[in-house]
Amino acid sequence: MFNEACLGEFQSMCDRQVDPAAIVTWRVQVWLTTLAIAGASAIPLVPLALPVALAVMVGVTVVGLAIGWYWPVARYRRLTYRIDPMGLTINDGVWWLRQIALPRARIQHSDVSQGPLQRRYGIATLKLYTAGSRYTKVELEGLRHEDALALRDRLLAREALSA
Numbered sequence: 001m002f003n004e005a006c007l008g009e010f011q012s013m014c015d016r017q018v019d020p021a022a023i024v025t026w027r028v029q030v031w032l033t034t035l036a037i038a039g040a041s042a043i044p045l046v047p048l049a050l051p052v053a054l055a056v057m058v059g060v061t062v063v064g065l066a067i068g069w070y071w072p073v074a075r076y077r078r079l080t081y082r083i084d085p086m087g088l089t090i091n092d093g094v095w096w097l098r099q100i101a102l103p104r105a106r107i108q109h110s111d112v113s114q115g116p117l118q119r120r121y122g123i124a125t126l127k128l129y130t131a132g133s134r135y136t137k138v139e140l141e142g143l144r145h146e147d148a149l150a151l152r153d154r155l156l157a158r159e160a161l162s163a
Helices: 008-013 021-045 050-078 116-121 145-156
Strands: 080-084 087-092 098-103 107-113 123-130 137-144
Touching: 021 050, 021 116, 021 123, 021 137, 050 087, 080 145, 087 137, 087 145, 107 145, 116 123, 123 145, 137 145
Parallel strands: none
Antiparallel strands: 080 087, 087 098, 107 123, 123 137
């Protein structure tokens, strides 16, 4: 849905979604995890009954593939972020929604990381480290690599603190 308030000077204060390529990487991660769980759940059953072990393996795989197809899309729709003069706000969660507001003044340092799958699709994870005891590391995954670098630089800019 197009929001006219997100134009011009207010553009930075509107919710933004991560890159759609994140859906592909999340799906592959879920599917690889599913295959590992399916194999691990069937191995102890092989000495008892091979047909039962195969049925468990197929059942776990089918459920995992179904979850792996729909869950990343649902997460993509819910994962948004907003940068404003005060800092960064991240909204995340499919069933349990959470909102993390991170003031610029609390950010101590940051990293932009990419795994092999993320590198293949040109996306990255922005990691922000803060002072305090809870949420000392906040991650925003699924950003285009260039956007993650630009967002990191914008959040750490000294002149932004006085804005």
